[in-house]
Amino acid sequence: MIHTLENVIREHPFFQDLPDHLLEFIAGCAKNVRFPEGHVLLQEGDPANEFYFIRKGLVSIELIIPNRGPTTVQTIGEGEILGWSWVSPPYRWHFNARALEPTRALVFDGKCLRTKCEQDYQLGFEMLKRFATVITARLDATRLQLLDIYGKPS
Amino acid sequence: MANPLEQEISEQVTTDPLVPQLYRTERLKHETDDTFTMSLVPTNGNSRISFLPGQFNMLYIFGVGEVPISISGDPAVTTVLEHTTRSVGTVTKRMGLLKPGELVGVRGPYGTHWPVSENEGRDFVIVSGGIGLAPLRPVLYHMMAQREKYRKIVLLYGARTPEDILYKRELERWRGKFDLEVQVTVDRAASGWRGNVGVVTPLVARAPFNPTNTVAFLCGPEVMMRFAVMELQKRGVPHERIYLSMERNMKCALGYCGHCQYGPMFVCKDGPVFRFDNIASIFGKGEI
Amino acid sequence: MSPQALRSDKHVIVAARQFDLLLQALKDVGFEVVGPTLREGAIVYGQLASVKDLPEGWTDEQEGGKYRLIRRTDAALFGYSVGPVTWKKFLFPPVSRLWKAERANGQFQIIPEQQRPTKYALVGVRACDIQALAILDKVFLEGPFPDPGYQLRRANVFIVALNCTRAGGTCFCASLGSGPKVTAGYDLALTEVLKNGDHYFVVHVGTEAGARLLARIPHDLASEEEVAFADNQVAEASRRMGRTLNIDGIKELFYRNSESPRWDGLANRCLSCANCTLVCPTCFCFTVEDTTELTGVHAERTRKWDSCFTTDFSYIHGSSVRPTPRSKYRQWITHKLAYWQDQFGSSGCVGCGHCITWCPVGIDITEEARALREGELRAGMRGEEGGR
Secondary structure (H helix, E strand, O other): OHHHHHHHHHHOHHHOOOOHHHHHHHHHOEEEEEEOOOOEEEOOOOEOOEEEEEEEOOEEEEEEEOOOEEEEEEEEOOOOEEOOOOOOOOOEOOOEEEEOOOEEEEEEEHHHHHHHHHHOHHHHHHHHHHHHHHHHHHHHHHHHHHHOOOOOOO | OOOOOOOOOOOOOOOOOOOOEEEEEEEEEEOOOOEEEEEEEEOOOOOOOOOOOOOEEEEEEOOOEEEEEEEOOOOOOOOOEEEEEEOOOHHHHHHOOOOOOOEEEEEEEEOOOOOOHHHOOOEEEEEEEHHHHHHHHHHHHHHHHOHHHOOOEEEEEEEOOHHHOOOHHHHHHHHOOOOOEEEEEEOOOOOOOOOEEOOOHHHHHHOOOOHHHEEEEEEOOHHHHHHHHHHHHHOOOOHHHEEEEOOOOOOOOOOOOOOOEEOOEEOOOOOOEEEHHHHOOOOOOOOO | OOOOOOOOOOEEEEEHHHHHHHHHHHHHOOOEEEEEEEEOOEEEEEEOOOHHHOOOOEEEEEEOOEEEEEEOOOOOOOOOOOOOOOOHHHHOOOEEEEEEEEEEOOEEEEEEOOOOOOOEEEEEEOHHHHHHHHHHHHHHHOOOOOOHHHHHHHHOOEEEEEOOOOOOOOOOHHHHOOOOOOOOOOOEEEEEEEEOOEEEEEEEEOOHHHHHHHOOOOOEEOOHHHHHHHHHHHHHHHHOOOOOOOOOOHHHHHHHOOOOOHHHHHHOOOOOOOHHHHHOOOOOOEEEEEEEOOOOOEEEEEEEEOOOOOOOOOEEOOEEOOOOHHHHHHHHHHHHHHHHHHHHOOOOOOOOOHHHHHOOOOOOHHHHHHHHHHHHHHOOOOHHHOOO
């Protein structure tokens, strides 16, 4: 099982160029998971102690807005990383995440990784570098979304 | 130089290229609350419609004005001419009120085309945003009609909200085919939307195509195309295989009124479809 | 002398006192004769009823943002440089209706205008003007949709060129190789000579039409000395240009410097008044206006000169691509000196200096080009190494 997991991790660009011993450790913190459609992976306010690598499926990042109900702000799909609140205090989710279709993912034990990162700064830096890239890409996309580029010219 | 001492000044026998042909409105279909498709037929019964995907016509509404609109129909259809546009100014607003039978002035087709048949045997990734799907629809019609000549086709389409999605029926039909990958995303979801939410660029990052043998066609707001190009670059698609459709103010569409200049290029004759390496040095530069 | 003997490449002498006969001969064969006339303190092109309409004995003083007419001490008919107008308007009218449309019973029809252009004889066309006409020919005749109106007017025009024996304060045709000597594109070419009390024109025959016209007026064959003297006057003018422009790699220079801080300084000076585009002999931009009248029965399409400095020249999707004087000026000069080369295979500038003279704040195209070059040298960038 761990070998298959490790291969999946090795092949994904997110985990590329990591030294073997770190890859092994990370793989050791990972598990395969499946969610049916409608399953809530993350709940706003809950402790953030994991992150996901989506292998197949579609997950919506939502906020419950008064009078509007659950509102999707963005969706995350195949090959993307979900959840970075495990990195910084107070380690709580800011959004809900719900599977819009049957979804397969790898879940990583964030608490375990956090502890190890505090001891092994190389691991810490490598993880933070990668998450910084994820966050930047998400920020770029969000900014574009905000620009309302298809809106009517005023 | 002709000798005016010997010849009479001849009356103008060539038609000025600023004189339109007259077409009749056959149908006006509202695609969304501000976007519609006009179907026009020539008033001259012998006229056969002929255009290449990506080209545009200058359409004239009596007493209101003339604007450039991309041709959005099936290139194999020679009897009806289709254009899709948003209602944004005086001319397009009046176009949105056209009744069957009303006449429209047509000049064209003008401009460069999407190199579809030039890329047989390649994978295609088509990235469109908003009304940008309109000039790309002829590409899809053409490829679906000769499917065996093309390999993988991926269509990525971004719209503002689910209500703003163009050509819903066609998209559903295409999505149902096993050999065409269609991914639609919206900037803002409505309740009940179970699809992608977010801009179209992350879809480019994860679309299933082989960068070494892919050609990319992009059409939509310039800022969307800019970010999409970055994603394609990251995946290793070379500049010579990325094509964009650009827009600028147009008056004559003949290459000499000067309005559509984009750097040294005239969008009406060197474009609107540009190969990216030819515009890379000015693309995204402010106020060019 | 019979036309057969007057083939191209012959030089003849026409006495200044008989110059009027040349103008009358042009009228006799059906041309409307236009040339320099004096009006409201400037030399502009208008109808020449006779030689009396030419600005005899006048010259001009031109500098950045300055134009004055000054009396000469002799009776030269063409002793000045070019004024604020160009010959463009005779071939490419500032306003022209293309067609009318009439609506009836819910339908409409289009009635194209019949073009009946006047046959013009342009008298006093300088080398820079000739170069400008060759450039406009490329623009309007060599694209995918040749302009039939321009084609017709161009075919019906007779050109009496003039070699400049005096360079103007803002002239720099010599830098561009477009003057001051006319080398092609004319029916007749004149060089005015005033020497030791004599006043005559050395006339070079350019075409059959030119030969036939010359045959109608008194003339003598020119001697080698007379031709040499005239050529020398022109060569002198070449050495006394008011400005110079270094055209070495100028296209690449502008391509490299689209973000130069120089443009910011210009933004504070340029008024976007569009004078430069109005007086430039090669600017070709026009707009197409569709209009109707109150009853909604009649509509028209009119073509009008336009300028890249107008607010809505680059208007699209609710705003202008180039909304500021900074980007507008940059567009104009980059188009003229750089983009034009990629578009039409030559510079768009002919070195006439009109834009310098008629800019109200004296912006100088040669100074701007020089400033970009010097800016690069100061920054330690060498043009040949490609800079950025």
